[in-house]
Amino acid sequence: MTDLYDDAAALPRLLRGGLAAHDIRALRGAGISRSAAAWARSKGRLGRPFHATYLSGPGAADLLDRLRAALLALPPDAVFAGQTAALLYGFGVIATNDVHVAVPAGTAVPQRRGVVAHECALPFDDVCEVFGVPCLAPARCAVDLARCLPRGDALAVFDAALRAGACSADELAAEVGRHGRLRGVRQARELVSLATPLSECRQESHLRLVFHDGGLPRPRPQLAVVDEWGVERCRLDLGYEQSRVGAEYDGRSHVERWRLRHDRERHNWLEMRGWRMRYFTDHDLYQRPDRIVSVMRTTLHHPGARPHRWV
Structure with missing residues (x-):
């Protein structure tokens, strides 16, 4: 997947x-019997992706x-x-x-x-x-x-x-x-009506659906965050710009040492500018989605959060 x-x-x-496709009748017409086709297959000269159909030519199919x-x-x-x-x-x-x-x-x-x-x-x-x-x-x-x-x-x-x-x-x-x-x-x-070209991966789509099913405000996928000079510094998987609240899916790549270092620097930069980030794993996403909704609702309604306009 x-x-x-x-x-x-x-x-x-x-x-x-780049390969040529043949059925068994075409092979017979070329004078190649089933036994000859079987021999060619054993030598790697013919492939048989389906019963009675064959592929020939250089390279892998x-x-x-x-x-x-x-x-x-x-x-x-x-x-x-x-x-x-x-x-x-x-x-x-x-x-x-x-x-x-x-x-x-x-x-x-x-x-x-x-x-x-x-x-x-x-x-x-x-x-x-x-x-x-x-x-x-x-x-x-x-x-x-x-x-x-x-x-x-x-x-x-x-x-x-x-x-x-x-x-x-x-x-x-x-x-x-x-x-x-x-x-x-x-x-x-x-x-x-929920689909968007902004999501970058399957887990982001799943996470956004958890937000929707939990009655949370609709977040913006791949929200760009800019610095004080208007230069984009990072993108959040899902974010609420007015409330300065973001959510991220932590997949396998996030445990790599270089990625972990980058993520920590990014998190600190966001935190110093008033962003409150929440991170979720596959266990949260597929085993306890209710916890995701609870965490995000609490974060959005925290006294320190900026008000968010519901859409």
Whole structure:
């Protein structure tokens, strides 16, 4: 799973898709039997990402190679969707080892290990070609995922899609409207109004949702803090500028010695300028979110805090 949204957005630029895809019929037409294909596989001259589909050429297969091979085993009206299409669009922040495709309702799909087919009630009137393979449009992929994922991950998908520039907030809202009363659309409709391109990672999105569910004022993600000369000195994961209260998620990188030194200097600089910082870990975020809400509410309503305008 990719937690950093900028890493997810960078993935499509790394795809090369330099291998040639073949199905077993093409190999037979070239005079290569199954036993010969098996021998070539054992020597590393052929890859077999799915049953009866093969890849040949120099180098290791990437996602695009696997998708081109998968198309050989799928019906002609199948398109990539969900987590798989999100990877190609640059907001693939939900882990999956499978290839996800969408097919019209009632379509017979060959069973392939590693391929998950989703029957769709909505028509396929928004198919895009991405790197030469067919995908549902980015807004539709994001809403489809948001309807079925846990709320925190659903918001993360929306945030990552906006940050990658795969679609706009208006396009997401319009797409939610197209889904009518399909399962999970109420969740998608609620979360699309909270989505922002400012969040940088999945945990920031989850933390912001904890604030929302706890009835806290809406914070600004990646709030820039400037010094007395107007020069930006740092950014806070979540912040309330009027109250001078900030919240940060402490992940694994924060325990590294150089990062810890930087964080302490940053904390002292903020504290000397009247900021009150609160830090939360994965244990707080996923095991005791109520404590996060309690700490932030107490901090915001402390007698020394500046009043915050609720939005």
